[in-house]
Amino acid sequence: MLDGPRLSPRSGGPATSLVVLLHGYGADGRDLIDLGDYWAPLLPNTAFISPHAPEPLAIAPVGRQWFGYTERNDRERWVGVQSAQRALDSFLDAELARLNLPGSRLALVGFSQGTMMALHVGLRRKVAPAGIVGFSGIHVLPPEGATAAFAEEITARPPVLLIHGDLDQVIPPMALPRAVESLQQQGVVVRAHLSNGLAHGIDGTGLSLAGTFLTEVLA
Numbered sequence: 001m002l003d004g005p006r007l008s009p010r011s012g013g014p015a016t017s018l019v020v021l022l023h024g025y026g027a028d029g030r031d032l033i034d035l036g037d038y039w040a041p042l043l044p045n046t047a048f049i050s051p052h053a054p055e056p057l058a059i060a061p062v063g064r065q066w067f068g069y070t071e072r073n074d075r076e077r078w079v080g081v082q083s084a085q086r087a088l089d090s091f092l093d094a095e096l097a098r099l100n101l102p103g104s105r106l107a108l109v110g111f112s113q114g115t116m117m118a119l120h121v122g123l124r125r126k127v128a129p130a131g132i133v134g135f136s137g138i139h140v141l142p143p144e145g146a147t148a149a150f151a152e153e154i155t156a157r158p159p160v161l162l163i164h165g166d167l168d169q170v171i172p173p174m175a176l177p178r179a180v181e182s183l184q185q186q187g188v189v190v191r192a193h194l195s196n197g198l199a200h201g202i203d204g205t206g207l208s209l210a211g212t213f214l215t216e217v218l219a
Contacts, residue, residue: 001090001091001094002051002052002053002054002087002088002091003051003052004028004029004030004033004049004050004051004052005029005030005033005049005050006033006047006048006049006050007033007036007037007040007047007048007049008047009040009044009045009046009047010040010041010043010044010045010046011044011045013045014045014099014100015045015046015047015099015101016045016046016101016105017043017045017046017047017101017105017106017107017130017218018046018047018048018049018095018096018099018101018105018106018107019036019039019043019046019047019048019049019106019107019108019109019214019218020048020049020050020051020092020095020106020107020108020109021033021035021036021048021049021050021109021110021114022050022051022053022066022088022108022109022110022111022114022115022117022118023050023052023053023064023111023113023114024111024112024113024114024136025057025063025065025066025069025112025113026057026060026063026064026065027063027064027111028052028053028063028064029049029050029051029052029064030050031050031111032050032109032111032114033048033049033050035048035050035109035202035207036048036050038207038211039207039210039211039214042211042212042214042215043214043215043218046214046218047099049095051088051091052064053065053066053084053113054066054084054087055067055068065113066080066081066084066088066113066114066116066117067079067080067081067083067084067113068080074140074141074143075143077116077138077140078140078141078142078143080116080140081116081117081120081121081140082120084117085117085120085121085124088117088121089121089124089125092106092121092125102127103125103126103127103128103129104127104128104129104130105130105218106125106129106130107129107130107131107132107133107214107217107218108121108122108129108131108132108133109132109133109134109135109210109214110132110133110134110135110137111135111136111137111202112135112136112137112170112171112200113137114137115134115135115136115137115138115162116137116138116139116140118132118133118134118137119132119134119137119139119140119160119179119183120140122156122158123153123154123155123156123157123158123186123188124153124154124155124156125155125156126155126156127156128155128156128157128158129156129158130158130217130218131158131159131160131161131213131214131216131217131218132158132159132160132161133160133161133162133163133210133213133214134160134161134162134163134179135163135164135202135206135210136163136164136165136168136170136171136200136201136202137162137164137171137175137179138171138175138178138179139175139178139179139182139183141182151186154186154187157186157187157188157189158188158217159188159189159190159191159213159217160183160188160189160190160191161190161191161192161193161209161210161213162176162179162180162190162191162192162193163192163193163194163195163202163206163209163210164176164192164193164194164195164198165194165195165197165198165199165200165201165203166194166195166196166197166198167197167198167199168198168199168200169199169200170199170200171200173194176192176194177192179192180192191213193205193206193209
């Protein structure tokens with residue numbers, strides 16, 4: 001079972017919503033949990049958790065990965081998100097049950113590989129999450145020829161906010177319009193923002209946009 005650092009609601013009362021923060025390749029849950037502190041004044045009744053990915057990083061003695069990389073191509077990513085789907089899905093169910101919350105009170109926030117997982121799992125939940133935020137990521141699509149089966153997998157269409165840096169050299173900025181197009185083709189309402197001068201990371205503008213989005217969808 002996945003686990004990671006948690007933040008209780010700033011209000012001190014029971015949680016009325018849950019934000020799950022999904023870190024990138026080579027990091028761990030501690031990498032994003034501070035986002036909860038940043039957004040807590042906007043979401044005083046929200047609990048935050050940032051789980052450690054299920055696998056130790058294959059190329060270094062520290063860090064975690066949702067799935068491993070060898071070639072960093074589309075097929076590898078597709079196999080990867082599928083392999084990690086069950087662990088994350090089970091974790092989300094367990095956290096919602098622990099807090100006695102329905103699935104509609106869940107929001108997912110991902111960075112890089114965590115965005116790939118947030119989109120893949122979030123669109124396949126039995127109950128649609130309230131929303132998904134993706135920083136510097138990719139909407140992972142199946143290999144050519146499997147598009148019909150892919151469409152049948154989509155069971156949830158929460159609103160999505162995608163944010164990317166125009167100087168990102170890890171995941172090219174073109175991933176942003178491609179994700180917008182592929183999500184819209186599945187009937188998902190998407191907002192997108194390209195941050196000027198930002199490499200592979202999260203800036204103040206992105207944090208503010210995400211905070212506003214989360215406040216709206218979890219109102």
